[in-house]
Amino acid sequence: MSEIVTYEARGAVAVIRMDDGRANAMSNAWIEAMGAALDRAEKDAAIKALVIAGRPGRFSAGFDLKVMMSGPEAARSLVRDGAHVMMRVLELRLPVVMAASGHAIAGGLLLAACGDRRIGITGDFKLGLNEVTNALPVPIFAHELARYRLDPRALEESVLRATMYGPEDALRVGWLDRLVAPEALEAAAVTEAETLATLPQPAYGKTKQSLRRPLLEYVRATIESNLESFKMGG
Template structure:
């Protein structure tokens, strides 16, 4: 990996760290490296931890690409949706460790993990697409519909509500919330617990549980390619 995504393998855990500027903008180059890192983690048969820098997981798609034109925007959204689908079907457990803000596609990364850990603090979590003038893409709707609690789904998707970490936990963005000082230990504990699973059973069960979601995402990605922009 280059400086955009760092890869570290330690004791059966592959840590993928986003490192693309102040907000970890998700560009085509970042997705290239994330996919290469997932390939490597799969070869290493490792539990995956996807994380950002202190204070931010990701602020979402690279706006320079999104504003370059409809074709570029659709291509990037397609890459992002396909990456979320890949995370959801990854054969080994995926922990998404969020040490701060997660906005737009950053929040969708949370919704794509098997276990999501956040830190308490003055951070914002959510889907701001409608707020910034973007009609929510169909793949995003399907993913949010499946992973968010019913009481929060429409607030998050239609109203673009941004949540504080504690309300984000209630909404379904997180599985666990910890003080910042406990974050690293919590990530290690989660990875260690998941390492104890039977990986074949984990993979097969994951695919059965998420079959309807994965099929809906396949259809949504195709629909978005035809209609976005």
């Protein structure tokens, strides 16, 4: 597995860490590595919950801009494949806790939104969807994840007007569930995952999947045509 994504089993909890040494961009290599980490967790009967964490100060800056600007087909392929990874996380039968370790922008915030619980940190960090300010339409999968997570009054503010939030406001509108000090983040996320792991399976997993099925089915039915309609990659 690539070092940009590492995997550690801590009892019943698997901790998946993202760290590319920079902005934690979601590249093709990231997609492959994250998929392998999820495979590993699902195949290990001892694992009952996951934590997905970023590097200190950076959860993820979203899709890799080098790929996004390299051409329309490469951009669409990256966004499509990244969206499928997010949908996989969203419907994973295991509980997933996101340790949002700093800035979470665009696709990075959407990945965080796929967690069953989302813990952020206090500090001078930005979380938001910046697509419209960058002259990009927001894909269906993105605004449907926002619709699923946000206070309805904040939906257009966040998606249409591309509002960037500090941690406290991200908590207020619904992108996050709670905040902790940076040094307490991983312990808090693991504790949260251990608590969720005590909920009975398969009841938890089946209920989670049925609860989210309308969103998942809509995204998967529309993603190809939606992305094809966008001018992406230059």
